[in-house]
Amino acid sequence: MFRKFLKRLPKEDGRSAMDWEEYYMELTLHKWTQSEKVLLEELVSPVPELFRDVAKQRIASKIGELSIQKQEELITRSTLIEGYILATPKRDHTYLRKKLQENNIDTTPYEPYFLQSKDSYRENWQEKYKKKKS
Template sequence: MMSIILVIWGFLLISLMAIGGYFMFRKFLKRLPKEDGKSIMDWEEHYLEETRHKWKDEEKEFLEELVSPVPELFRDVARQRIASKIGELSINKQENIIQRSTIIEGYIIATPKRDHKFLRKKLKEKSIDTTPYEPLFQQSKDNYDFDWREKYQK
C-alpha cells in the first residue's frame, strides 16, 4: 500500500514540475532577443508604454470585459499581450486615442482562434456588428505572426 502511494506521489510531483518547467521555458523563449535586438516581451512593453496615454477609461473597461473569460491566473498575461497588440495597431493607424474598433481588431489578432467564440459572444451581448471583422476572424493566429500587417492592409 505504501509503495503505491509513493509511486503516485512521485508521478504527481514529476508531472507538476514538468508543467511548471514548460511554462517557465516558454517565458524564457519570449525573453530571448530576436534579429532586431529586442525580445517579444520587450516589444510588448514598448507598445504598452508608447500608448499608455491613449487609453480612455471606457476603453480600459471594454478591454477588461473582453478578457474576463480568461482564467484569473492567466488574465494579466493575456491583458498585456492583447493591450500591446492594440497599442501596435494604434501606432500603425496613427490614432490619437484608442478606438473601440482597434481594441476588437487587436483582440482578434492577439488571441488564438479558439478564443474568438468568447469575443463573438461578448460583442453580440454589446450589440456590436462583427461583419467588418470577419476577414480577421477567418485567419488563424499562426498567419498573424509573420505577415499580419500585409493582410491587414488589404
C-alpha cells in the same frame, strides 16, 4: 513560466517578444480612454484569472501597435476589437464572439480580421522543430 521564459529570448532584431509588448504598452498608455479600458477588461474576463494579466498585456500591446500604425490620437473601439482579434488564437474566437454579442457589438465589420488571426500554432512548426533537433 516556460512560455514567459521563451518570450524573453531575443529575436533577430535583438529584442524579445516581451520587450516589444512593453514598448508598445509604454508608447500608447496615454491613448487609452476609460471606456476602452473597461471594454478590454470585459473582453478578457473569460481568460482564467491566473493568465489574465499576461493575456491583457499581450492584447493591449497589439492594440497599441495598431493604434500607432493608424496614427490615432486615442485608441478607438474599432482598433481595440481589431487588435484583440489579431492578438488571440483562432481557438479563442468563439469566446470573443460571445463576449462581443453580450456587449451588443456587431462582428460583421470585423470578419476579415478573424480570418487574418494566427492559428494556434505557427505554420510549419513541425518541420522547424525537426530541423532544430537534428
